[in-house]
Amino acid sequence: MLIFEHSTPGRRATAQAPATTAEIDLPAQFLRRSDTGLPEVSEMQAVRHYTRLSQKNFSIDTHFYPLGSCTMKYNPRACNSLAMLPGLLQRHPLAPESHSQGFLQMMFELQEMLKAVTGMAGVSLTPMAGAQGEFAGIAMIRAYHDDRGDAARTEILVPDAAHGTNPATAIMCGYKVKEIPTDEQGDVDLAALKAAVGPQTAGLMLTNPSTLGVFERNIMEIGRIVHEAGGLLYYDGANLNAILGKVRPGDMGFDVIHMNLHKTFSTPHGGGGPGSGAVGVAERLMPYRPVPVIARDGGRYRWLTEDDLPKTMGRLSAFGGNAGVLIRAYIYMRMLGASGMPRVAEFATLNANYLEQRLRDAGFEAAFPDRRASHEFIITLKKQAKELKVTAMDFAKRLLDYGYHAPTTYFPLLVPECLLIEPTETESKEEIDGFIEAMIAIQREAETDPDTVRSAPHTMPNRRFDEVTAARTPDLKWQAGE
């Protein structure tokens, strides 16, 4: 039932708004005459309705969520309760610096910690999501080439395994996209890269470890090829969790990076945002950072704006980005500390390799059996799809019935019938063992009772949807009188 179907004319949550009788002192031409259509419910009706809705969700707090490329780790509760302190919630973004020193100190320290753990020269916290961080990064590459009068660089190179945001971002920055193939072992095809670079190359976008779940072993050679051609190297931080504190993008030769604080630094995914896509830059891109940036002058903290960074790639939001998300990341990093950072990568990698090995022992086919898994790995179910007519999607949906969120399915696009599995470091061995048991049980069902798997899920609030019809005749809002 929708909230609108609980609505009764004249009912309201009376405690929540003033009982004003003030006249509206504005000319009639400005005034609304139609209804807003908002529901009329009591406070308890609303609380009950939304509590019940929440119970229809899987979440990290309730379920194992081995969603590859998404880093669904535990979100410590202290990060939320401290970010909700009144002094932080009530601070106006345009409050004077005299009334902002606490917040600015925290943000400055966050910039410094992110610089240290990535090996970059400078950080800007303003991008509000990974894709916006990508946009900031590629726009900085463009600002750099433009500033040097190097207008011939019109092309961004993107490996074919990349996230869809990479090519979409390059287009938004006015570039053409050239795809670089991947070799059989999951590394960038070096011969193809060498053939692709030239005076038209603005840069290469690379995720490392790649979306194939393996570390790009030729990273230094790739950097050399791109840099010698005059291009810059962009690091997509989607998989930073795999290498946190073990190897730094700055030391791999990257000129600009974005970090997904909602992955690596454990801010909540919130049912799809808000995220944060803070960017880091090497020395030569410092002038182009998005504003504002936080600086320390003597013992005082202040914003750097267009006046301080006249060559900035620009402003990405009305204020300084998703401050509440940044505060949560700050608190998480403080609790990890220097010793906690490499442990994240170590245990994420341990969990992934253990899970991959156990699944292989049970007969599942790894996409890259000769490679070490990073924090995630790919299983391909092409054999099951061909021989049993049970697909990766069927396995994913059946896992829901076993109480596990599905891994990422059908991404990366290069591997047929794939499951991209990322357990993260915060899951225990028991939880992982339970998932392995479920996969084995579903395999057995696929062999003996495939219809049960093909028609899964059976225990969720809904069965599988007819998404084709939903897209053909979109129903995007409730209509009064339905």
Place this chain on the structure above:
Amino acid sequence: MPFIPHTEEEVAQMLAAIGVDDIEALFDEIPADIRCQSLDDIPPAATEMEVTREVQQMAERDAGALNFIGAGAYEHHIPAAVWQLTTRGEFYTAYTPYQAEASQGTLQLIYEYQTMMAGLTGMDVSNASLYDGASALGEAILMAVRVHRKSKSKKVLMPTSVHPAYRATAKTVVKHQGIELVDLPIDADSGRVDPAALAAFSGEDITALVIPQPNFYGVLEQADELTAWAEGNGTLVIGLVNPFTLAILKPPGEWGANGADIVCGDGQPLGAPLSSGGPYYGILCCKQQHVRQMPGRLVGRAIDADGKQGFVLTLQAREQHIRRSRATSNICTNQGLVVTASTIHMALLGPVGLRNAAAASLANTHRLVEKAAALGITPRFSGDHFHEVALKLDQPAAPVLEKMATAGVLGGYDLGRDDAELADAILVCVTETKTDADIDRYIDALKAAQEPSAPSR
């Protein structure tokens, strides 16, 4: 080991299963010479108790002032239930609802949000939200250029009464697409778009006109007339609204004869705390015929295998994970959690509560303007305003605001920061959260700050 559950025994069992001696062996594909040497610049681990103490102290340093700044972020009452429900783990720690069957809570909630926002704005369709109002304006302009295929100019009229940071952000978003943002000047007396300045563009190929309502100065634009001009000129209308005002103000879907084509804005006033500028969320609504050019997520109602109703992400062929370089935008998320809060907030206020809160804000602003008049301080602009108003002082505003802040009153936004001609004007916002005593305190602080510093007595 913070947040890592493994016991030593389990680690040993896991390593044995993998067939390696230690965890370090799992990193053997990373070249040795680039391995991280030192993390000395990162402080040692703090316990929850230690970090709590420190963060509380930092938060307290910034707390306690009485705030009258608006300028794009507005202080409103938020019912306690809103964030208590929103931070339930099932909302707070869920992922994007790609697995629809396991995400019906989030999906239904977004569908309810889309319904509410479409109703408030008077538009056919709302998406599931974008990042914030400023970036939503940039996306709305890109969308207008995609929608209006007949217009070849890619020229968009941007009134100078649009928030300066929004203008800067929109420019960042669109500047590599050959789109020209043309400044549309305002009338210096009324503080709203100058009809004569607009008339100068009549007959020209203009792709879209942005109409802010209320505008940055709190002044109401003549939205009907501006929309009528656009309709006559074959120009699309992008409405930029504060949704909090729409319980009272004519919604953009009803401007002119046919309404705005695309509507954007910031959803912050509906349930998001000020929180130093974010997370907020961007509103994006449009007419039905433009929906396939919309960026961002959309939730639709669907039927499952049992014929039962439910909700799914839909029209995904517009998006980057399907269409890659041909997507409508690179956007890959929405501000889900803030939309969750906002939907609950709108349900709790309802039509009457939202209208009362807006009416009380308007009345409080009038009260402050009246009391300021007694000090000889009057509005800088003659146009009608909503809950925000530019006051003209007889001296530069910056030192006055600084003195007020020292007295614990954040007296408004210094308009001289963006326009030297307005260096004597402050933009002040009064919402329903302010009492008569708060307004008196404002007036007292303003009066004291204006007086030339007296010699010490």
